[in-house]
Amino acid sequence: MGTTKSEIFTDRQNELAVLLKAIAHPARIAILQHIMAANACICGDLVDELGLAQATISQHLKELKNAGIIQGTIEGVKVCYCIEPKTWKLLQTQLADLFGAYQGQNTCC
Amino acid sequence: MGTTKSEIFTDRQNELAVLLKAIAHPARIAILQHIMAANACICGDLVDELGLAQATISQHLKELKNAGIIQGTIEGVKVCYCIEPKTWKLLQTQLADLFGAYQGQNTCC
DNA sequence: ATTATTAATCGTAATATTGCGATATAATAA
DNA sequence: TTATTATATCGCAATATTACGATTAATAAT
Numbered sequence: 001m002g003t004t005k006s007e008i009f010t011d012r013q014n015e016l017a018v019l020l021k022a023i024a025h026p027a028r029i030a031i032l033q034h035i036m037a038a039n040a041c042i043c044g045d046l047v048d049e050l051g052l053a054q055a056t057i058s059q060h061l062k063e064l065k066n067a068g069i070i071q072g073t074i075e076g077v078k079v080c081y082c083i084e085p086k087t088w089k090l091l092q093t094q095l096a097d098l099f100g101a102y103q104g105q106n107t108c109c
Numbered sequence: 110m111g112t113t114k115s116e117i118f119t120d121r122q123n124e125l126a127v128l129l130k131a132i133a134h135p136a137r138i139a140i141l142q143h144i145m146a147a148n149a150c151i152c153g154d155l156v157d158e159l160g161l162a163q164a165t166i167s168q169h170l171k172e173l174k175n176a177g178i179i180q181g182t183i184e185g186v187k188v189c190y191c192i193e194p195k196t197w198k199l200l201q202t203q204l205a206d207l208f209g210a211y212q213g214q215n216t217c218c
Numbered sequence: 219a220t221t222a223t224t225a226a227t228c229g230t231a232a233t234a235t236t237g238c239g240a241t242a243t244a245a246t247a248a
Numbered sequence: 249t250t251a252t253t254a255t256a257t258c259g260c261a262a263t264a265t266t267a268c269g270a271t272t273a274a275t276a277a278t
Contacts, residue, residue: 001267002233008160009135020133026118026126036210051117056237077245101145110237111263162268186224186275
């Protein structure tokens with residue numbers, strides 16, 4: 001055990017869960033906000049801004065990259081990270097669907 | 110280690126991360142969709158619908174409840190779960206802010 | 219009172235996550 | 249070549265998550 005039983009859920013449910021998991025960490029939220037504010041970003045900046053070790057931030061960036069949420073291009077010695085628009089919009093759409101299912105008032109409770 | 114360093118992030122970042130974490134699992138997404146579709150819900154239904162053990166679903170429900178996303182009221186022998194509108198709207202607002210920060214095109218990458 | 223029925227909790231095993239120091243890699247600069 | 253700088257990866261320890269069988273607690277039905 002310890003592993004999610006993905007087989008029993010729909011592709012959409014699994015996909016959304018993976019994307020949400022990727023952003024469900026304050027450090028990764030902070031990273032995304034930083035990237036969006038700068039409309040570009042360099043890892044070194046984050047090590048100064050956030051109070052986490054370089055190895056830790058690199059790992060968080062990797063997770064965001066694995067989920068397809070950000071993209072990194074080598075810019076000389078540095079690496080420039082930015083939002084991957086396709087995935088970002090996909091997440092937005094999937095969330096809109098999820099929230100859209102809410103009818104407001106409940107009959108029970 | 111193994112614990113998130115919440116102290117170094119803002120309250121909003123931590124709050125959003127907690128809410129996202131709560132819904133970042135396919136089973137919990139399925140549960141929320143089920144609750145919203147029925148506009149009410151009973152745990153037993155979920156055990157039949159989803160292919161997870163009763164203990165597992167109860168645990169997922171507890172996590173959603175802990176995060177304040179759902180609310181459960183005892184209805185005789187059964188328990189009726191439903192969305193907690195306040196938290197649900199809060200999450201929606203926080204996400205709108207996060208996505209609102211995205212400027213679209215990037216200057217780099 | 220006894221027996222279902224429903225859901226919560228306990229205990230446990232397997233696996234995942236978080237964070238960091240140390241080290242490796244890669245590109246530039248001296 | 250030899251530093252220097254920037255980022256990635258490795259290895260590890262601490263903790264968290266996922267899942268489930270077994271048990272418990274509480275109400276309802278017989």
